[in-house]
Amino acid sequence: LVVARLQNSQKEVLRSEKLASIGQLAAGTAHEIRNPLMSIKLLVQAALRDEGDDPLSRDDLTLIEREISRVEATVRNLLEFAKPQALNRKHFHVRELLDYCLSLVAGRAAIQGIPIRYDYSHEDVMAEGDFDQLHQVILNLLLNALDAMTNEGEILIRINVLSDQGEFLELSVDDMGVGIQGEKLGDMFEPFMSTKESGTGLGLSISKRIIEDHGGKMFAYNKSKGCTVGFRLPLHSI
Ligand SMILES: Nc1ncnc2c1ncn2[C@@H]1O[C@H](COP(=O)(O)OP(=O)(O)OP(=O)(O)O)[C@@H](O)[C@H]1O
Ligand SMILES: [Mg+2]
Known part of the structure; x- marks a missing residue:
């Protein structure tokens, strides 16, 4: 009872x-x-x-x-x-996913004069997941990084493969922007949390949901200049 x-x-x-x-x-x-x-x-x-x-x-x-x-x-x-979409899992090259996202933001980055560097050390890695939904996540991270960079600097995309109870892909976007305001760090993944005039504040909450649907986790932290936002997800479905 x-x-x-x-x-x-x-x-x-x-x-x-x-x-x-x-x-x-x-x-x-x-x-x-x-x-x-x-x-x-x-x-x-x-x-x-x-x-x-x-x-x-x-x-x-x-x-x-x-x-x-x-x-x-x-x-x-x-x-x-x-109304989240069901995952449509496929095998793809991580490199292909990144190239696609980079081609989408290239124009905007060029206008702002911000180079996007990318670490190719894991270019052959294959992953399994929903390509369309994952590309939305990376796109939002890159757009957030560009939004945060009002002056010069560069954006760095880092990829790592970690072996820890299975294989994980860790992807992070480093920017040299304004950083996340201290009190916002815990709330940035909440819906409608936005500090932008025209932001919906849904980008990161949708991204978090997509990553969690894949069995992964998002993370964010400030650096001495700018911040790092990324995710870690199992390379193969479990
Ligand atoms: N790279 C970053 N640097 C500094 N602040 C960030 C960064 N990424 C996110 N944030 C903070 O987190 C908030 C939420 O981000 P999120 O992507 O969810 O919404 P948004 O970018 O404001 O709106 P939308 O994604 O609809 O354009 C942002 O408004 C900003 O304050
Ligand atoms: Mg956003």
Whole structure:
């Protein structure tokens, strides 16, 4: 009887934790969607009051488009967060995954003038996992690193293969950016934790979920300049 009661109260705790995180999620989404909607509304209202032939300037339209894209990104990330895709596991070369991610951020890195170096010492490593979902994780790490680098420096992607009760792949992204603000270090993987004007704050929480679905773990720490964010995951499914 005592065991049953304990189990019940444990279930209660889990349930209330779940409800609390749903509430947090709802509040976060409402906020993320409301701000851009408010900007759009103000611009359209001003245009409606304008009696001229061309009430919306190109600048206004550009602003409206940007705000709509923001709402769209929030909704897209939220859907992904709420309804995770099942893993579609395949064998692939880690090198192929990295090259793909690098080709996606190359343009942005070039505009910022930030070289991305990459340690090729494990270029032949094969891994097993969901290529599409893992590429999202690496992409988010690289974009976060680029966002953090307002001045010069470089980004370094490090790959290691560790043997410790099975083989693990450790991939980390080092940047020379602003670093993670002390009080945020514990919260950065929480949904909607963002310090960016236009960030949804879902990137790392989705990444964490993807890595955990693969049986892995994410990590983050500050360095003397910038920070390191990465993950460790079993090379083969268990
Ligand atoms: N490399 C980094 N350097 C400094 N801070 C970082 C870094 N990576 C993440 N952070 C901090 O963690 C927060 C959460 O990151 P996350 O990727 O989840 O969301 P985001 O980047 O703000 O939004 P989105 O991913 O939707 O663009 C960031 O807003 C930032 O404050
Ligand atoms: Mg991000």
